[in-house]
Amino acid sequence: MSLLVVGSVALDTIETPFGKVEDAVGGSAMYFSASASYFTDVRLVAVIGEDFPGEPLEFLGRRGVDLEGLHRTEGKTFRWIGKYTHDLNEAITIDTQLNVFGDFHPVLPESYRDSEVVFLANIHPALQLEVLEQVREPKFVAMDTMNFWIEGEREALGKVLERVDMVVINDGEARMLADEANVVQAAKKIQEMGPDYVVIKRGEYGALLFTPGDIFFAPAYPLEAVFDPTGAGDTFAGGMLGYLTKHGTFDTSCMKSATVVGCTMASFDVEKFSYENLEDLSLAQIEARGERFQALTNHEPLALLDGDA
Amino acid sequence: MSLLVVGSVALDTIETPFGKVEDAVGGSAMYFSASASYFTDVRLVAVIGEDFPGEPLEFLGRRGVDLEGLHRTEGKTFRWIGKYTHDLNEAITIDTQLNVFGDFHPVLPESYRDSEVVFLANIHPALQLEVLEQVREPKFVAMDTMNFWIEGEREALGKVLERVDMVVINDGEARMLADEANVVQAAKKIQEMGPDYVVIKRGEYGALLFTPGDIFFAPAYPLEAVFDPTGAGDTFAGGMLGYLTKHGTFDTSCMKSATVVGCTMASFDVEKFSYENLEDLSLAQIEARGERFQALTNHEPLALLDGDA
Numbered sequence: 001m002s003l004l005v006v007g008s009v010a011l012d013t014i015e016t017p018f019g020k021v022e023d024a025v026g027g028s029a030m031y032f033s034a035s036a037s038y039f040t041d042v043r044l045v046a047v048i049g050e051d052f053p054g055e056p057l058e059f060l061g062r063r064g065v066d067l068e069g070l071h072r073t074e075g076k077t078f079r080w081i082g083k084y085t086h087d088l089n090e091a092i093t094i095d096t097q098l099n100v101f102g103d104f105h106p107v108l109p110e111s112y113r114d115s116e117v118v119f120l121a122n123i124h125p126a127l128q129l130e131v132l133e134q135v136r137e138p139k140f141v142a143m144d145t146m147n148f149w150i151e152g153e154r155e156a157l158g159k160v161l162e163r164v165d166m167v168v169i170n171d172g173e174a175r176m177l178a179d180e181a182n183v184v185q186a187a188k189k190i191q192e193m194g195p196d197y198v199v200i201k202r203g204e205y206g207a208l209l210f211t212p213g214d215i216f217f218a219p220a221y222p223l224e225a226v227f228d229p230t231g232a233g234d235t236f237a238g239g240m241l242g243y244l245t246k247h248g249t250f251d252t253s254c255m256k257s258a259t260v261v262g263c264t265m266a267s268f269d270v271e272k273f274s275y276e277n278l279e280d281l282s283l284a285q286i287e288a289r290g291e292r293f294q295a296l297t298n299h300e301p302l303a304l305l306d307g308d309a
Numbered sequence: 310m311s312l313l314v315v316g317s318v319a320l321d322t323i324e325t326p327f328g329k330v331e332d333a334v335g336g337s338a339m340y341f342s343a344s345a346s347y348f349t350d351v352r353l354v355a356v357i358g359e360d361f362p363g364e365p366l367e368f369l370g371r372r373g374v375d376l377e378g379l380h381r382t383e384g385k386t387f388r389w390i391g392k393y394t395h396d397l398n399e400a401i402t403i404d405t406q407l408n409v410f411g412d413f414h415p416v417l418p419e420s421y422r423d424s425e426v427v428f429l430a431n432i433h434p435a436l437q438l439e440v441l442e443q444v445r446e447p448k449f450v451a452m453d454t455m456n457f458w459i460e461g462e463r464e465a466l467g468k469v470l471e472r473v474d475m476v477v478i479n480d481g482e483a484r485m486l487a488d489e490a491n492v493v494q495a496a497k498k499i500q501e502m503g504p505d506y507v508v509i510k511r512g513e514y515g516a517l518l519f520t521p522g523d524i525f526f527a528p529a530y531p532l533e534a535v536f537d538p539t540g541a542g543d544t545f546a547g548g549m550l551g552y553l554t555k556h557g558t559f560d561t562s563c564m565k566s567a568t569v570v571g572c573t574m575a576s577f578d579v580e581k582f583s584y585e586n587l588e589d590l591s592l593a594q595i596e597a598r599g600e601r602f603q604a605l606t607n608h609e610p611l612a613l614l615d616g617d618a
Contacts, residue, residue: 017490039613086490181326181395183513184533204492205514208531217605219526222517224493247612256608283613290611296526297606299565302599303556304348304592 007121015083028121031231035238037063045069049077089203125156142166166197239265316430337430340540344547346372354378358386398512434465451475475506548574
């Protein structure tokens with residue numbers, strides 16, 4: 001199966017308590033593709049400006065990511081300037097410069113239109129709909145969104161939600177979308193809007209997967225050195241969708257493992273700036289860390305009914 | 310084995326988004342005892358005023374809690390007035406009235422001095438030391454504390470930390486105590502202060518257990534109806550210490566199961582005001598919910614190295 005992602009490729013200027021980078025390569029589609037490429041073929045749709053460097057594209061090419069849908073146009077690349085304080089769960093946006101992304105309308109190359117799995121990264125819901133119009137017969141569609149669209153583009157967002165199988169959003173976005181403080185009830189309300197599967201990302205705490213009849217929780221691995229959380233959410237989604245596409249099954253069991261793979265990939269991402277730590281992993285390395293995740297919550301069965309208490 | 314707890318018994322006035330109670334029975338030792346009583350014998354040391362009602366004491370008596378160390382003195386019972394907004398992870402203190410708790414010095418009845426497991430709930434570290442002076446030969450000592458003592462009573466707190474096996478504190482307290490933003494590094498620094506085991510409570514996200522060579526994570530069960538989080542931390546500690554005392558072993562394996570039991574008991578507590586939901590549980594009920602916790606994180610082994618990706 002092949003996996004299509006539509007989103008942003010960006011240049012990020014980021015300050016964390018541990019350092020600062022200027023014009024580091026980022027964007028949702030960049031992180032997603034790098035992460036998913038460890039598991040499956042990826043087709044990328046995004047736009048970059050004349051100033052975007054060549055090396056990241058060579059990297060994606062080496063990782064087998066199809067770049068036919070990556071358009072380079074006149075103007076400057078989309079830029080995000082942000083920072084994190086010691087609460088690494090929350091990014092503070094200092095400036096967003098849309099640049100070439102302002103006029104972006106995703107056009108899928110003919111060769112992409114048979115994509116079976118689709119990830120609509122965080123872009124305007126109207127653009128997410130444009131993508132869905134161009135994909136012939138997707139088997140599984142997942143989406144991300146953000147508070148900006150939840151507040152201002154409810155109607156278009158509602159139309160996307162009706163057509164997707166899974167939504168991957170963070171805690172605060174889920175609460176806002178459902179207008180409900182309790183995360184379990186929020187997930188249920190979102191399921192009623194369309195998607196069977198709701199994945200709620202909780203930063204350093206992990207991710208919750210809500211299926212039609214089940215709840216699953218994948219913890220984030222407690223890392224000693226979280227350096228830069230930028231891209232963690234998209235790296236998570238890339239790992240999750242990449243794993244699902246590799247196996248071509250979308251049942252609850254595979255979905256649970258995929259959630260753990262997502263958390264595993266995100267744990268690599270946050271250890272360095274940009275996509276640096278996603279450049280040269282091996283599946284054995286990913287599996288080894290995935291096993292550490294599993295060990296993190298493994299325990300003997302509770303012995304409550306025996307003994308002399 | 311028998312379990313000694315020294316802490317507060319209080320009357321709490323609490324407002325949550327879901328309701329309000331006045332002079333509801335609470336306090337660290339109250340929640341701890343109610344919770345631990347499902348697993349082992351509990352001996353309680355605390356002080357109450359003339360105004361404290363009889364029913365909660367009868368309840369503790371029925372649950373087999375030894376109340377010889379509960380002193381009733383002239384004056385009013387310790388009162389806490391607080392509220393929670395929709396972020397149920399954080400209590401906002403409106404007022405604290407120490408009353409009889411202001412002059413409290415824990416005196417252990419002779420029959421308590423052979424206690425093998427001790428929980429020093431969140432009281433002045435000097436009082437925690439007074440308790441340790443009175444216990445003959447404890448096998449396992451755990452403690453809680455709070456930001457107030459971390460800021461103002463560092464030296465006394467340091468002396469307690471040197472003498473305990475385990476500290477059970479929340480996320481923010483751990484960071485403050487260690488002066489370290491990263492929770493893994495904070496736990497390591499706290500271990501260097503004395504305790505082999507550090508348990509970090511993370512509210513609705515669960516609890517992390519740091520042992521001398523291992524990390525374990527027990528998620529909180531995602532509940533649809535969290536009503537009042539008051540006492541969740543002490544109910545957690547009661548479940549954890551109660552389970553350890555019941556089994557009389559303090560190795561990493563038993564410690565992990567005990568952490569899950571702690572989270573399980575806390576999940577009952579938060580569903581109702583005060584200790585109402587801890588009044589009439591059965592071990593079968595506790596075990597059933599504990600199994601749901603285990604199922605929450607169970608998944609098939611990751612299949613990364615096979616397949617056609």
